[in-house]
Amino acid sequence: MYGTQLEIVCGCLVGGAGPAGMGLLFNALKSGALPALTRNGLIIVDASPFPGTGRLADYHLTANSVGDVFLDCLRDPALRDVFEPLQHSEAYWRIRDQAFIAPQLSDVGELLAEASKLVLDHLVKNYAVKVWSSTTITEVVSNSDEYQVWVEHNGHSQVIRCRSLVLNLGGHQDPKHLLHALADQGLALSPKTRVQSADTLLRMDADELRAHFSPVLAAGGRLTVVGGSHSAFSMLENLAKALQCIGLEELTLVHRSQIRLFYESVEQALANGYVFDPVDDVCPVSGRVNRSGGLRYSALEVGRNILQYGRISPDGVRVHLLQSGPGRGQQYERAGQALAESSVVVQCTGYQPRLPALKYADGRPITLREVKGGLDSDPAGCPLDAIGQRMHGLYLFGLGSGLGIDPRLGSEPSFDGRIYGVWQFHNDASRAAIESVSARLDVQVAEKVVADRRRQQRAEEETPFFWPAMASIKF
Numbered sequence: 001m002y003g004t005q006l007e008i009v010c011g012c013l014v015g016g017a018g019p020a021g022m023g024l025l026f027n028a029l030k031s032g033a034l035p036a037l038t039r040n041g042l043i044i045v046d047a048s049p050f051p052g053t054g055r056l057a058d059y060h061l062t063a064n065s066v067g068d069v070f071l072d073c074l075r076d077p078a079l080r081d082v083f084e085p086l087q088h089s090e091a092y093w094r095i096r097d098q099a100f101i102a103p104q105l106s107d108v109g110e111l112l113a114e115a116s117k118l119v120l121d122h123l124v125k126n127y128a129v130k131v132w133s134s135t136t137i138t139e140v141v142s143n144s145d146e147y148q149v150w151v152e153h154n155g156h157s158q159v160i161r162c163r164s165l166v167l168n169l170g171g172h173q174d175p176k177h178l179l180h181a182l183a184d185q186g187l188a189l190s191p192k193t194r195v196q197s198a199d200t201l202l203r204m205d206a207d208e209l210r211a212h213f214s215p216v217l218a219a220g221g222r223l224t225v226v227g228g229s230h231s232a233f234s235m236l237e238n239l240a241k242a243l244q245c246i247g248l249e250e251l252t253l254v255h256r257s258q259i260r261l262f263y264e265s266v267e268q269a270l271a272n273g274y275v276f277d278p279v280d281d282v283c284p285v286s287g288r289v290n291r292s293g294g295l296r297y298s299a300l301e302v303g304r305n306i307l308q309y310g311r312i313s314p315d316g317v318r319v320h321l322l323q324s325g326p327g328r329g330q331q332y333e334r335a336g337q338a339l340a341e342s343s344v345v346v347q348c349t350g351y352q353p354r355l356p357a358l359k360y361a362d363g364r365p366i367t368l369r370e371v372k373g374g375l376d377s378d379p380a381g382c383p384l385d386a387i388g389q390r391m392h393g394l395y396l397f398g399l400g401s402g403l404g405i406d407p408r409l410g411s412e413p414s415f416d417g418r419i420y421g422v423w424q425f426h427n428d429a430s431r432a433a434i435e436s437v438s439a440r441l442d443v444q445v446a447e448k449v450v451a452d453r454r455r456q457q458r459a460e461e462e463t464p465f466f467w468p469a470m471a472s473i474k475f
């Protein structure tokens with residue numbers, strides 16, 4: 001157990017057991033890959049005292065998919081016995097009741113937390129998996145073909161050596177990232193403007209938002225949200241709902257490219273009068289419009305209202321949509337002016353992966369190469385370092401890292417971001433990682449067999465051979 005040895009060796013370490021790390025474990029259980037994944041030891045390390053939950057439940061917003069999408073992650077014959085206790089769970093029935101509507105993320109998080117606990121208990125009992133809760137990964141050293149993962153628990157440091165490291169510690173929003181992105185477009189904020197992370201604000205309830213923003217509104221300050229995704233529209237909705245009663249009259253959204261709405265089909269989009277590109281915005285596999293990048297459910301409703309009435313809801317807070325990037329409807333000057341005049345700018349421009357210090361064995365720091373929306377990684381989530389070397393054995397696909405579009409599954413050609421979401425973590429996003437980890441462990445087992453054989457041969461060559469009968473004779 002942790003705390004007793006300075007160095008521990010295992011085949012695979014899952015660092016971070018939020019929806020992404022847990023998605024890989026659920027998927028391994030479903031696909032029968034657990035015996036392979038655990039045969040040289042599997043350790044799960046998470047900073048939380050209750051691993052398996054992550055951040056999802058903390059957000060005060062509606063999911064971007066219906067409840068059934070989350071239930072689908074638990075629906076598999078291999079999981080039936082493990083999840084039997086969920087039949088008596090309130091959280092499970094609450095999501096079942098919302099199978100065809102988008103539930104609150106707090107409900108989704110509660111269900112995933114209960115399901116994750118059942119899976120973790122099952123892994124500990126049946127596969128001798130070790131779960132190190134309240135343990136923080138502080139540093140990762142890449143040393144030839146393995147990773148040395150430094151962890152801290154109760155003030156003690158230890159190192160775990162592993163051949164495969166699945167590292168999904170969530171994401172964060174670095175204000176520098178926003179300032180660089182704006183500078184790339186020739187835009188800047190006033191030195192007096194405060195940049196606020198949407199991640200923090202989306203975790204506040206209405207009372208907390210009011211307490212936070214009332215001084216800004218009392219001083220007549222302007223609020224601008226930057227971004228164009230689901231969370232940008234949810235942010236507008238949360239701010240409008242919480243602050244209208246204390247005098248908020250208008251909000252501004254500065255977005256780089258056109259606001260995209262999701263539709264199940266071209267016919268549905270046309271019937272709604274939605275203008276889209278029939279090639280670039282339509283997924284060739286599913287026929288859906290803006291399948292990856294379009295607003296859905298409550299964010300879609302907010303988006304439609306803003307496009308139609310210029311307001312959050314027909315009689316709600318006014319919203320100015322200002323497109324800063326090229327294209328139809330560009331309003332670059334007005335966007336620049338709004339940013340320069342804003343007291344608070346809310347950063348909704350995606351996430352960067354939360355990473356511990358990463359180093360090579362000689363002490364050089366490792367920088368992972370980024371692309372739009374996440375990390376430059378292969379389909380298994382293996383990233384590249386700054387000089388383009390593949391970090392074999394390291395897998396990241398959670399918030400802030402994401403994965404590129406799989407052409408077999410399809411997406412609209414105009415989408416150039418990274419994909420992440422609970423269903424992906426439980427299915428496509430972790431499948432390639434599981435295969436790659438298993439393949440590396442196969443090689444490790446084969447290498448061990450060869451090394452053991454060599455060691456045995458050497459021992460036989462060095463040790464004088466005794467006939468068994470002579471072994472007891474005293475010379």
Ligand SMILES: Cc1cc2nc3c(=O)[nH]c(=O)nc-3n(C[C@H](O)[C@H](O)[C@H](O)COP(=O)(O)OP(=O)(O)OC[C@H]3O[C@@H](n4cnc5c(N)ncnc54)[C@H](O)[C@@H]3O)c2cc1C
Binds near residue numbers: 021046063105169
């Ligand atoms: C606002 C918002 C809304 C979203 N809505 C949806 C949605 O509706 N549907 C959907 O499918 N997806 C949604 N997502 C995307 C995604 O599913 C969630 O962000 C999800 O929480 C990501 O899971 P994760 O495991 O990557 O990160 P997290 O949930 O942040 O989990 C990270 C885990 O790593 C642990 N950890 C962190 N640091 C350390 C450390 N140093 N050492 C050890 N452990 C550590 C934490 O304790 C935690 O358990 C949303 C994302 C955001 C930001």
